Amino acid sequence: MEKRDAVAAGLMLPVMEAFYTIQGEGTFSGHPAYFIRLGGCDVGCVWCDVKDSWDAAKWPVLSIDEIVAGAKQYLGRKVVITGGEPLMYDLGPLTTLLKSEGFSTHIETSGAHPFSGDFDWVCFSPKKFKAPHPSIYEHANELKVVIYHQSDFDFAEKHAALVQNDCQLLLQPEWSKAATFTSKIIDYVKFHPNWKISLQTHKFMDIP
Numbered sequence: 560m561e562k563r564d565a566v567a568a569g570l571m572l573p574v575m576e577a578f579y580t581i582q583g584e585g586t587f588s589g590h591p592a593y594f595i596r597l598g599g600c601d602v603g604c605v606w607c608d609v610k611d612s613w614d615a616a617k618w619p620v621l622s623i624d625e626i627v628a629g630a631k632q633y634l635g636r637k638v639v640i641t642g643g644e645p646l647m648y649d650l651g652p653l654t655t656l657l658k659s660e661g662f663s664t665h666i667e668t669s670g671a672h673p674f675s676g677d678f679d680w681v682c683f684s685p686k687k688f689k690a691p692h693p694s695i696y697e698h699a700n701e702l703k704v705v706i707y708h709q710s711d712f713d714f715a716e717k718h719a720a721l722v723q724n725d726c727q728l729l730l731q732p733e734w735s736k737a738a739t740f741t742s743k744i745i746d747y748v749k750f751h752p753n754w755k756i757s758l759q760t761h762k763f764m765d766i767p
């Protein structure tokens with residue numbers, strides 16, 4: 560099979576990096592996890608903290624066997640698939656293989672492409688720069704909205720109305736604007752107690 564066809568089938572994927580670390584964000588913050596960062600994103604967030612990931616062609620294309628072998632080197636049983644935008648690819652084959660090896664599967668996604676894969680935990684972080692695909696709303700276990708501008712609070716509520724009732728609702732300050740927005744998020748959550756705060760704790764710990 561040509562490499563291009565294997566990528567289209569989700570049997571090979573461009574991998575920017577993969578590393579064992581501590582989940583820094585969201586509901587599973589503090590848990591050890593193996594991160595697989597896929598290359599390629601067409602969303603274009605102005606404040607993206609991993610712009611290097613955007614061009615998929617820069618990154619080596621690995622088979623899902625090679626990717627899973629990387630995860631098996633470590634004791635942790637959680638794997639987080641991130642990017643780039645991981646839903647640009649069919650994540651069915653990779654997640655099926657990970658689960659057959661006993662991993663629980665998590666994803667970090669903007670939801671901008673059709674949902675695929677078998678996930679135990681879906682972190683949905685919608686973006687103004689490219690609208691989510693409607694398939695994400697029934698799968699999201701946590702809605703994590705980055706706050707960069709005052710209008711992002713309304714954007715967060717708009718998406719909260721579309722996710723399932725048991726979806727965790729999280730507000731995360733954009734890293735460079737944290738000095739301005741963390742106090743506003745604290746006040747917002749005090750008045751809207753269905754929301755919680757998510758911080759990028761790995762950046763405070765200076766770990767990947």
Ligand SMILES: C[S@@+](CC[C@H](N)C(=O)[O-])C[C@H]1O[C@@H](n2cnc3c(N)ncnc32)[C@H](O)[C@@H]1O
Nearest residue numbers: 606607608642643644667668669684732733734
């Ligand atoms: C780099 S993205 C990759 C996954 C996917 N493309 C997405 O945006 O969800 C991983 C997480 O980091 C968040 N993020 C990216 N840049 C950030 C920044 N400067 N400050 C705070 N959160 C950021 C995203 O919203 C997302 O929840």
Ligand SMILES: Nc1nc2[nH]cc(C(=O)O)c2c(=O)[nH]1
Nearest residue numbers: 581582583584641667761767
């Ligand atoms: N430690 C750590 N936790 C994270 N949670 C989400 C991340 C991501 O970039 O998707 C991330 C990351 O890059 N590092």
Ligand code: SF4
Nearest residue numbers: 600602603604607643
């Ligand atoms: S969707 Fe995610 S990877 Fe893509 S630009 Fe936005 S934050 Fe970065």
Ligand SMILES: [Mg+2]
Nearest residue numbers: 608609641767
């Ligand atoms: Mg990150």
